[in-house]
Amino acid sequence: MKFLFRSCLRLSIFLVLSSWAIPCTGQQQISGTVTNTDNMPIPGVNITFKNKPGGTTTNFDGEYELNVQAQDSLVFAYLGYQTQTIAVANQSQINITLQEEENSLGDLVINAGYYTTTDRERTGSIEKVSAEEIELQPVVNPLQALQGRMPGVEVVQQSGVTGLAASIQIRGQNSLRNSPGNNGNQPLFIVDGVPINSSPVRTSGLLTNVPGLDPLNVLNLANIESIEVLKDADATAIYGSRGANGVVLITTKKPKGQQGKLQVNARLYAGFSQASHKMELLNTSQYLQMRQQAFANDGEEPTLAGDPDVTRWDQNRYTDWQEVLFGNTAEVTNMNLALSAGDAYTSFILGGGYHKEGSVFPGDFGYQKATANINLTHRSKDNKLKLNFSTNYGVDQNDLFNDSFVGLALTLPPNAPELYDSDGNLNWEESTWSNPLANHYKTQQVNSNNLMSNMNLSYRLVEGLDLKTNLGYASLNSEELIKNPIRTYDPQYWANVQASSTHSTVNRSSWIIEPQLVYETQRGNFNLEALAGLSFQNTRSSTLISVGQGYSHESLIGNLAAADQVRVNVNENIDYRYMAAFGRLGVNWKEKYFLNFTGRRDGSSRFGRDKRFANFGAIGGAWLFSEETFFKEKVEWLNFGKLRASYGTTGSDQIPDYGYLDTYQPTTGPGGLYATQLVNPDYSWEVNKKLETAVEVGLLENRLQVGVSWYRNRSSNQLVGYPLPATTGFATVQANLPAVVENTGWEFSLSTTNIKTKNFQWQSNINLTIPQNKLIEFDGIEETAYQNIYRVGEPLDIAILFQYEGIDPETGFYQIRDVNEDGSYNYDDRIVIKNLGRKYYAGINNTFTYKGVALSFLWQYVQQDNYTYFAQSGTPGFNVNQPVEVLDAWQGPGDNSSFQQYSQNIPAFMAHYNAIRSDRAVDDASFLRLKTLSLSYNLSPKAIEKTGLQGVRLFAHGQNLLTFTNYLGLDPEGGLALPPLRSFTFGLEVKF
Template identity: 50%
Template sequence: MKNNLEYRGVVHLCLLFICFFVPPPYFAHFPHGHCFTSFSNLDTQQQHQISGTVTDSYGPMPGVHVLIKGTNNGTFTDANGEYSLVVNTKDFLVFSYLGYHTRELPVLGRTTLDVEMQSEVTELQEVEVNAGYYTVKEKERTGSISRVTSADIELQPIVSPLEALQGRMAGVEVVQNNGIPGNAPLIRIRGQNSLRDDGNFPLYIIDGMPINSTPIDGGNNFYLSGIDPLSTHNLSNIESIEVLKDADATAIYGSRGANGVVLVTTKKGNYRRKTEIEARWYSGLGQVSNKEDLLSTEQYLAIRKTALQNDGRQLDEFSDYDLLLWNQHRYTDWQEVLFGGTSQIMDFNVAASGGNGTTSFRLGGSYHNEGLVFPGDNSYHKVTAGLNLDHISENNKLHMNFSANYGIDQSDVPAYDNSFVSTALTLPPNAPKLKNEDGSLHWEEWEYSQWDNPYAAILYRNSSDVGLNLIANLGLSYQLFHSLTFKTNMGYNNLTRDYKASFSKDQYSPEIREGQNHSSRERHADRKSWVIEPQFLYRAKMGKGTLDGLIGATFQQNDNKNLIVTGEGFVSTALIGDLAAAQSVNIINNEIKRYKYNAVFARFGYNYDQKYFINLTGRRDGSSRFGPNKRFANFWAIGGAWIFSGENFVKQNLPFISFGKFRGSYGITGSDQIGDYGYLDAYEATAGPNGIYPTQLTNPNYSWEENKKLETTLELGFLNDRITLGSSWYRNRSSNQLVGYPLPSITGFSSVQANLPATVQNTGWEFELATMNIRSKNFRWQTFLNLTIPKNKLLSFPDIEQTSYANIYRIGQPLNIRLLYEYEGVDPETGLYRVNDVNEDGQYDFNDAIVVKKLGREYFGGLTNKFSYKGMEVRFLWEFVKQSALERETSLPGYKAMQTAQFFNEWQYGQNNNVQTVSESFDAGTAYYNALFSERFFTDASFVRLRTLSLSYDLPAKPLKDIGLKGCNLFLQAQNLFTLTNYNSLNIENPGNATLPALKTLTLGVKINL
């Protein structure tokens, strides 16, 4: 009797443990209030009958296999999804169906057990997507939101998180204008809305903290696009990046979301888990991904000598030193010499995470170093640290989250006056060597040359650009009542960049060196901002639906400082940079600006019967960038969705549709992306005492840009969502354009800030396809395809003829056009290019530019394939772009500068008579440069690029466990491996320009979990 009582006591303790600690699916089906009563009557050997219904999100599931674990006894559900089995109380039931996650549940004495199966593919539909101020399930969202996760981000050997988006998102265009680490990529979300380039930046938000997305001036011409404000972020610390595109998703951000929103969410720790340590290291090499096909020495000399012959002149020592003084048999590939080096890449990341029932943490840091492909030992490196703390009170009412990310990066890109890249593309192949045998710079043979020795830039033009970036955010929420929660978000960002460059006069040839000075340049940029956003959140059941609502306010302030100072006349190289030792010091720029932004916002969403959804958002914004009477504006949106696959008529008549949803939205967002204080009269002090002069005209009447967004979308799933397809059509119309209105020079000012009555329209189609091609126990093959077909045009611009924009834009045409001369071929009499002088006035200007050609992308997208076999996984992404561009401008053929091999082939072997006579004459130069601005050099610049290729392998778990490891993954990652294109360009992403392309990299690494 005693033993029996002890046995029952042990059973009861075990059952209490199960009740409190077993995950909800194991006991979710017990009747409320009867958990312990049922357990207390258990007899673990007693057989009984159990029955139930198996369903998924669309209703009953016939044909589900129900098996008693460890036996061959089982059954299948009938046409109504019902089953019945004789079981013991100790048994476990295994529910399995192709395409769905297997469920394993204990019997525990139950006589009824209903189970909901979860599709392996549609588990993505259950993912909580970050929509900014709230989260929403993927299948229930009414707005357009694209998402990439850490699996697609963390292993890529890149610096900016934006680069991870290339080719992965429909409607999101990311372009690397320059392959220098830290250079800001160009990002456009559904096209260009503003006439101003700086009016098209999206809003960046990191863990709730808004970040100024405008790139920071990089100091030299390798950073013409600026330095990316996200460059100091640790990619391994990013959990996901969401991009909000349509009005429904962005209107809650009001004016800040006019050009889309990029949400970056960092990783958190795990509750109820012991502390884990994750370490990841990779190292590899990088080289320029593409080089231009240029002339050999023989080809170069053939063109030069033919030009002399055609011009009927003799060799001249002053102008023809490449033919008289330079070795006629020397050949140097200057691309290989000046940017053909190998970049050494190394990255190390470590993070510790864990927690208990109420608190979780994640603490991590990283180091990234990346060499440059130029001569010398210049490099880019950064160090980051990140902390995330999450706490929930025992009564689940108080929730606190704190995140802090700190990064330091330094770029040692040489302070070039002239880029190595452009020099490598123009320097003749027989130019003399750049260094003597003893390593000193070679100057002698350059006596008659107008070129500087490119190596002088490495030795005598030094620079350093250091950035420090702190992003911190504290989120607090407290559940006041069952349906009402108060929440506040408080963030702070401090970003500083210090650029210092020194220029020694030794960079010049000895003949002109004495007339030069040692000089320096410094730039100090500082951005500080804070935000406070109190909110009330409401959620309650209403009939067969759920009402979600929030109401809140935003208080934000940005302080920007920018100082540029130059020093001239340092006595020696050792003193360069010490402004106290300079003969003269000039302050080029000294700006101190403050921007204040306040808003109130609200959102109300209603979900009826898990099939019908409506979402209303509104915001009233106030900005200090407008005059007192124009500071406030209202923005709003409405979005709706209908999951029609839940309707009976679809289930009965279209059983092959496993998921179907219509959604659409319309709303108005705005923009205040202009400079501060533009509505005021502005003055600056003169050099003399008590003097000032005006620098800006007042205009207190300009106001917000407006962007009206419309979208409609159809989402479909087939064959239990093994195939999913989404297609969206959108139309954005941006009006009331904020621009600098040009003024005649007689006013003393070049422009005044104003609104122009122009409307820019962006329309387009976006397609996203995902397929599960093969799915077996050990092998899977998945494919993801996205395609964007954008169209942009200037819809209207009243009286455009009265403005200077008449020479840039055409109504009904895209913004990214070039107005070109009409090409008429090669003149048979002169042998020179001929373009049409439309008004026959004997000169060529904008009146003759009657040909409109669209530059940029006609469509773009990406194709991803993922293969997994047991512990091995292979992924690759092809990015494809259809685009047009002008050929890169070269020097006049026949002049002492390099040409492309394509030109030589057209000139020497071409049969179309489309190349003019090579000559250095004035007439030849005039004809050539007129043709450069004609349709003659307009061409297709499309490409297909293998953007990423990765191979990873998880080592077997058992041997790892024996040595104390929880996991070990080996991986190989290739980036920009090769590109298919007919366009002869160095940087296919920025065609027509002499910029360094993205590097082709290969890295090998290991990831360890302790």
């Protein structure tokens, strides 16, 4: 495959050079301006030849230049305007005035994966976000740019630490497997036709609840043309088993094909980020008052050894540990440069980018990446052969930390000692505390490089019949090094510890070959599109984790040859193979009635020999009722109306590899093997049955566009690790469980043009999702360990809790209900069920434009419950800091307080321990967040006419600016993780 791509790249470069070297004969240059009916220039108008490839686009002033021949005809097209075709003849200047299209809804081209359609004609549920909506956001991962912009798509940023993976669910959780290492709910990600293994790269040093690093980080947001999300069966069934949880299509930018003219686009922005929220904690006097009252309540005296905070530390010292440990300002810098050129047959775009972010944590933490991309297109002169080649390459470096400063910042006593002593060394205050900055010396660095390359070849065999081939290759290499020197420990323990290092290497590579036949024909009012293809994919991944110990000097840490002892903790190699046959048949009558049939037969190496193949398919239909004579003649206010529906099945093979085999590992001693997994060759595919109905209308000259969808997805034959009794020697065995998970919901979208005048326009886009997730069937759940996790008839994302009954008026401690009155608390007493999933979520985006000024902002709203800070807090009275709310503590009989009395004894600890596992720990975590705010200004053509530039834009952007919530904690989405960073960036874009 590598040789094939090198050959294709050489061929592409040759085509570029040779096509430029051949002079064009009989050509003339034509120029002109494209304006609207208000005589305002229209930038970005596509100008193409009617009967041959090539063309150009207008600049910011609506101007264009193009090399043509007298027999050519030019097509002027722009979204929202009527397309015009003009014959060139002997003209040297053609000025065009475009008329607004009364029904422009269908002009938006939608990428449906193996084929393209329009918003007007699509039969499936597909959401699209364009480059203009995401490219200026100062985020590393493209998924973060989707938050609040799509109905039915939940994107949760679980931590504000740069580079960590965000979670995404499309129309809810389908699988019982939702752990970081075994997640059956991941959608399929495809970048320019290449499937990407999007599973987070686990790191050795981060805490276990951190999701890992996202392989999509190395994509350059400035190079993304659009992101489409495929949701229903009609849109996803053609992907078979890979489309069960939806499909995310990421399309990078392609060359515009301006003839013989090199275009340069440069963009630079810089700014800063800070933690968006901090908690209000006890100050020193409040904290010490709490501690002293705890001793008084317990009838005890503090000791020098056990209670240094009240006996040995400075009683007047105060440190805001949140400010010290995650209160820094992180600088952000981003640079992008894109070059494009071409002629009528060959064109290319070459780009590069650099992104760097600091960290809000103390020390030299940060993230940086460099990216490069090329996209080349070529057509033969007879227009039979078409080629598109794209490559995206990125390298990044993430300097992480292997402990949480956030948790320390919330719990350290406010009078804790100075971080450094008088000599500038870490201060251990006579071994009375663990200095949090010891983590500075536990350096952790992850270096990754990611390559995604794709080539599409198409050849027209006969009129209407094309032979296509999609070739793709992707590789990811990640290397992590953690250094743990002795000085990370208190000097009194140095004699008992050793310096160590952890080395992790992750390699992933995959190739895909997809030959296809595509047929299109039109007979009168009947249109038919047919597609048949094969898919062959191979994925290999390896993980090697080794540990070195006993380095004689800190400078040698990381060199395994200098370690006294080296051991290999993980050495894993996996080979995954996948093949499929797929097809599509799309028909329409009079461009009014549409039917779409898709099917796929999948084969996966993750199943036993007799279970490897399965069939999936779907049917979708749409009726444009606004095209009926009655509506055209009688309902003048209705410009567009469509009913659509779909039903089908998709599957899932998202399980660990080799689960159907007995597996063994060598023992530490010589000559031995031990079993690591039980065999079960009989489990088979999960099946997801999807049903959807929808209506879409455009009113008042399409200034009001409304969409309403209802869906129901049922996922059965759940693939899980079936829990086994300890006597078997194994924790689980891979199996199908008789469980059915149902996701239903309503999705609403509203687009309005509120004001539209010559110079001013105000547009709004609103989306709302009301989801419902439920485990509707699970025979024999009482006989499995899942009885303590799930309940039939309830959502999957639930907490099964004790019932909180307030504060005991006699003891002043929390009390929970002992349901069976046996004097102990266990799962039999957990009778309260709290749904931690989203009840509904929405996004509201407004865009205002006035001449060259544009202002847009996006509000994100989520209605949900979540664990509060209380669920992870220490017992009031212990030597950990608390939020100021704990001042409302029980003082005596008759008090109506929120927190139990301050105490350090065992009954107080057990009462608190039980309470944080009750419904007392879950509360409203709804929030309204100003997600993005952008302001830009395009300099007028007159201001830059003497500079030779085509356009200059100044812009400013804010991210996560405001959050309104009653949630007790750092962030209603991430809990006690670092909240999303509040960012401000300012930039400049120049085109010439």
